[in-house]
Amino acid sequence: MAKFPVINLEKLNGERAATMDLIKDACENWGFFEVLNHGIPYDFMDRVESLTKEHYKKCMEQRFKELVASKALEGLQAEVTDMDWESTLFAPSP
Structure with missing residues (x-):
């Protein structure tokens, strides 16, 4: 069973393209995702x-x-x- 996407926003610094690809995939294929290290x-x-x-x-x-x-x-x-x-x-x- 596939696990829903978890996105670590700390990785935007240094791994921006890969992180943005994860967000795009999560939006297109899941419709939601969990966000870690968002700073809010x-x-x-x-x-x-x-x-x-x-x-x-x-x-x-x-x-x-x-x-x-x-x-x-x-x-x-x-x-x-x-x-x-x-x-x-x-x-x-x-």
Whole structure:
């Protein structure tokens, strides 16, 4: 079984062409990849995730309720209290 691509951005310095080829291949053949050594602080990524979830809670929840109210989704009467409109996978490297 093939493993999904893992790209080490530190290698952009010195092995730029090979690293860019890995990114191109990952985008074309996988549609995603894991990035190592990107230099983005984890507290910043946590804040972005928090703001994203807050945005979707405000915007998408209201749209969903409007669809239910307009009977576009007949039969769905339950109150929606726990939505995760964003789906991500975070697997820190060892």
